[in-house]
Amino acid sequence: MDAKDRFHLTRFSYHNHLTAVVQDRETELPALLPLIYLQSWGLSRAINTVQQHMVSICQWYNYWQTKHNRSFDEMVFERDTYGASLLAPLNALDAALSDYAGFTGYINYGQRHADIGAETGLHQFVISSATLDVRLGSLTQFFIFLVKRYVSSRYTGLNSREQKSLFDSYRFRFQSARRDACGRLSVRSRQSFKNTSGTPVIVRERSLTKQEMDAIVLCARPSTSRLANTLNPWQKHPDSSQIAKVQIRNYLVIRLLSNYGLRLGELLLLRTRSLIPYESGTGHALAVTTYEGNGDPRKVPPRLKNSWSERLVELAPEDVTLWEMYVEHLRGKPSHPFLLVNSRKNQAPLSIRAAQEIFDRLYEALDRHFPSLCRPEIGGTLITLNPHMFRFTWATETFQALVEKDSCDFEAAKDRLRQLGGWSDTSPMPQKYAARYIAKSANDANVRRVNGLRQQHRLSDSK
Structure with a gap:
């Protein structure tokens, strides 16, 4: 961060757990909304995860200060003509939606100017499109947290149905604003589609195939x-x-x-x-x-x-x-x-960095010895390799084994997978693997049906 920026990131220890928060240089206190976000979401999370989100939020606060000459907290807690504090979160969220493109230009061009929009046509990017996606993704999550907090009966006069409708509307608009500002990314290479026209688009699951796992074992x-x-x-x-x-x-x-x-x-x-x-x-x-x-x-x-x-x-x-x-x-x-x-x-x-380098070296070996798995121009889809892909693969295969080999029903399989994988009782991840298994089973059944019809046609033709 530039020394003139009003907000900066500060690390501190909370119950022997290292975390980070956005601090205001003028008041020498943490910014209020990021502090509430940290307390509700981030205190139990790893420092790298928290810092990733807080960097994005800090950049947003400095952008807002530069452009509007007041903090984003001051926008949410406006004051009337008598100096009384007013809560205007929906006005602030609407303003944030309209400023997504400006913020994208702000961080894309080195955080020098707050009036650079995405439509200026400049191409002197200082961050990669993958980093930009991470910044906007973290910021979007922060805004959706604010929507959940302030679109409620405590702060609005809406009934439950109206609250749900308004919440869904904000969530959709924030996610759309993020996509419009950054462009969609391919799942594996995290390269922007709009920046890679002419290259094939690769869509695949994040788990590894049997052929990829066999190649990894051979190399390792x-x-x-x-x-x-x-x-x-x-x-x-x-x-x-x-x-x-x-x-x-x-x-x-x-x-x-x-x-x-x-x-x-x-x-x-x-x-x-x-x-x-x-x-x-x-x-x-x-x-x-x-x-x-x-x-x-x-x-x-x-x-x-x-x-x-x-x-x-x-x-x-x-x-x-x-x-x-x-x-x-x-x-x-x-x-x-x-x-x-x-x-x-x-x-x-x-260290974390040294562990990640293991997979970088392993991917280089895969690309050298098994190019048909890695290179899109000859049909490969393995464009990167990271340690969490093994967890996706394990969860996919374990859920299938629980259902097909252990004869578990879906609820029992999800409970066992939740315990083995260390997910909480409310985590949606086991349900995602159940949905993936259903989709795969349906596709396999459809392929078998098509193959059966083909064989019937061949028999009828031979007669």
Whole structure:
């Protein structure tokens, strides 16, 4: 942020949890509406998620201050001629809707001018279209929160049906304004369609196909003393003694993500003692828990998404064997308790950035050895690879197995998936996977019907 900007981002600790808020330099207090948003939505969330939203909101507040010479809070809490505070949230939301294009130009051209609209025709962008989409998406979520808060009987004289109609109207208009300002993005590459005319549009699920997973396993499989895996992207290291350690560590990462649906933060919080043997001696469970100690040296320590993320997950015997081999022979003995360590001499725990680089290197290997999966010009649809795609894949396959192999009804399957994946009782995610399964089953049935009709026609033609 420029030093002259009225609003800036401030980090603080709340019950030993790092978070961020938009602060007003004039009053030296947090801006009111972002503070309410943080209290209602963000205090239990990871610092990276909160900061992503607060950066967008802070930019909006500085844009509004620059253009209107008053804060957005002052627009919501207007004063009458006698100085009494009036609540005018709907007026502020309507004004925000009309200013979306101006805000897009403001952040697109370096936050220098508040009067640059999207129609100016300038092309000196300082941020990518993917970053712009993230900024507008976070800001839209903030506005929809304000709509939920202020379109209610407490602040309006509307009945419940009128409130719902008004809320749906605002939500639709804000989402439309975001799409109009930024343009739709492709699901995988996050490149704007309007900026990539002439390239094929790729529409697909975020989960990985069987062919893609098979290729990932082939590339990630470690080399052995008898057989070198030439597809593995981690063939070289300044310290040759670290090659086997890095390969097995990364293979363990892939298996934990794909077999158990862990989030990246949950993976990086695992400790060596997170593997717990059953008292019966017939297996092991993985304890996904938060970390309350003081030994995490990472600048941005990972955190669980919510309290529902804490759970026990049974591990397959081959994954237990891989875990124990890594811990006992390759991990070393660093001073911290975390399972995954980097390959430097300090043996620090694996950071979020370093973990993401694993998937960048893995994707480069896929693109080199399996171009038919990655390159759109020859039919590939895997345009990027990130750790959360393994969670989508795991959830899709697990829900299908619960229904088809365990004979669970949909409600029981959703409850089991919710427990295994660490979702809250009110999370809509299990329902989304149920809907995806229904759609896939319907498409499979339709393909079988068409194939059956084709065979009937062939038989009739042969007679």
